Amino acid sequence: MHNLEHLLIFIRVAEMHSFSRAAESMGIQKGRASTVVRQLEDELGVRLLHRTTRSVQLTEDGRSFQERAREVLTQFDELQSMFAEDGVALRGRLRVDLPTELARTTIVPALPAFMDAYPALELEVSSTDRQVDLVEEGFDCVLRLGPIGDQTLIARPLGRLRMVNVASPAYLARHGTPRSLAELRRQGHCMIHYNQTLGAKPYGWEYPDGDGYATLPLPGALHVNSVQTYEATCLAGIGLIQAALAGIGRHLESGALVEILPKLRPEPLDVSLVVAHRRNLSRRVRIFMKWIEEVLAPYLD
Numbered sequence: 145m146h147n148l149e150h151l152l153i154f155i156r157v158a159e160m161h162s163f164s165r166a167a168e169s170m171g172i173q174k175g176r177a178s179t180v181v182r183q184l185e186d187e188l189g190v191r192l193l194h195r196t197t198r199s200v201q202l203t204e205d206g207r208s209f210q211e212r213a214r215e216v217l218t219q220f221d222e223l224q225s226m227f228a229e230d231g232v233a234l235r236g237r238l239r240v241d242l243p244t245e246l247a248r249t250t251i252v253p254a255l256p257a258f259m260d261a262y263p264a265l266e267l268e269v270s271s272t273d274r275q276v277d278l279v280e281e282g283f284d285c286v287l288r289l290g291p292i293g294d295q296t297l298i299a300r301p302l303g304r305l306r307m308v309n310v311a312s313p314a315y316l317a318r319h320g321t322p323r324s325l326a327e328l329r330r331q332g333h334c335m336i337h338y339n340q341t342l343g344a345k346p347y348g349w350e351y352p353d354g355d356g357y358a359t360l361p362l363p364g365a366l367h368v369n370s371v372q373t374y375e376a377t378c379l380a381g382i383g384l385i386q387a388a389l390a391g392i393g394r395h396l397e398s399g400a401l402v403e404i405l406p407k408l409r410p411e412p413l414d415v416s417l418v419v420a421h422r423r424n425l426s427r428r429v430r431i432f433m434k435w436i437e438e439v440l441a442p443y444l445d
Contacts, residue, residue: 148216148217148220149180150180150183150184151213151216151217152170152217153166153170153172153176153177153180153181154180154181154184154192154209154210154213155210155213155214155217156169156170156177156282157177157181157193157200158192158193158200158202158206158210159279159282159420160279160281160282161199161200161201162199162200163177163178163181163200165282166282169239169282181193188205188209190203190205190209191203191205191206192205192206192209193206217426235262235264235265235266235428236265236266236426236428237266237267237268238265238266238267238268238284238285238428238429238432239268239270239282239283239284240267240268240269240270240283240284240285240286240287240432241269241270241271241272241276241281241283241285241286241287242269242270242271242286242287243271243272243273243287243288243289243371244271244272244273244371244372245371245372245375245388245391246287246289246388246390246391246440247269247271248271248372249390249391249392249393249394250390250391250439250440250443251287251436251439251440252269254439255267258432258435262428262431265428270283273340273370273371274340275288278297278418278419278420279420283420284419284426284428284429285417285418285419285429285432285433286417286418286419287415287416287417287418287436288415288416288417288418289305289388289413289414289415290413290414291414292416292418297418297419297420298418298419298420299416299417299418300416300417300418300419300433301414301415301416302415302416302417302436302437302440302444303415303440303441303444303445304412304413304414304415304444304445305388305389305390305412305413305414305415305440305443305444305445306388306389306390306409306412306443306444306445307386307387307388307389307409307410307411307412307413308386308387308388308389308392308396308403308406308409309384309385309386309403309404309405309406309408309409309410310378310384310385310386310387310392310395310396310401310402310403310404311378311383311384311385311401311402311404312378312379312380312381312400312401312402313399313400313402314381315378315381315382315383315384316402316404318381319331319332319333321402321404322404322405323405324405325351325360325405325408328349328360328362328405329360329362333362333383333384334362334363334364334365334383334384335349335362335363335364335383335384335385335386336364336366336367336368336374336377336378336382336383336384336385337364337366337367337368338367338368338369338371338374338385339367339369340369341369342367342369343367346361346364346367347359348360348361348362349361349362349384349386350386350410350411351405351408351410352408352409352411357410357411362384364383366382366383371391374387375387375391375392375395378401379395379400379401384404386410388413388443389443390440390443393443412445415440415444417433417436417437
């Protein structure tokens with residue numbers, strides 16, 4: 145067990161390219177991480193890491209050792225769970241990143257049942273709408289909406305998240321309820337512009353067009369870079385938004401928001417579970433990925 149812990153520390157340092165960040169993520173002292181890696185190098189008789197004042201990089205021997213170390217840890221994880229019940233067997237730390245609104249409205253409410261089923265599992269959940277670096281930041285698994293971007297990552301597509309056009313009843317009482325794209329313009333409607341980078345060009349109002357999708361420029365005096373603020377501005381009656389049904393479905397059920405133009409919904413968002421490596425996924429990662437897929441299934445096309 146002691147040697148396995150050393151492997152875990154080495155892998156985390158190698159993935160995060162930093163002794164201090166790796167130590168912080170594991171709740172240990174930086175000096176301990178440095179000592180463990182140095183002891184491994186002494187025992188193996190090779191240098192595993194290139195150390196500079198700015199970063200830590202794997203040597204060729206380090207890359208080979210890291211790959212085999214992952215295999216050893218995965219095999220040990222499987223060995224531990226061979227004869228135990230699922231709720232007892234799944235143990236260790238699992239670090240995941242989730243989109244903020246999807247986490248808040250859909251995934252976190254379902255978490256109690258998952259944690260009850262696996263009480264020995266230590267779960268670290270990050271919620272952000274930026275594209276995190278799985279390797280640098282030490283994530284085991286990431287739920288990502290839209291394009292993956294980094295082709296070196298391994299993506300498991302889950303489906304497409306249904307999107308809807310919505311407004312508040314108060315807003316519609318002032319401006320009217322549009323029943324066509326022409327009425328969106330004629331009635332003087334405005335939309336809330338969402339972009340993670342303030343000042344970027346607005347996306348426009350997306351709608352089906354033939355075999356694809358097009359955008360209609362609509363005015364909007366308010367630009368936001370937070371999904372939560374985007375939703376709040378719509379609830380406040382400031383403008384129209386296009387959002388994932390999973391996130392705002394509860395507001396449609398309560399009547400706080402109303403769907404408009406249901407036949408002109410925007411393009412669904414691709415939903416993927418992303419990991420850094422295809423091989424040697426731990427059992428806890430595989431089980432968590434399967435659970436996420438079940439939780440999101442009702443909202444996916």
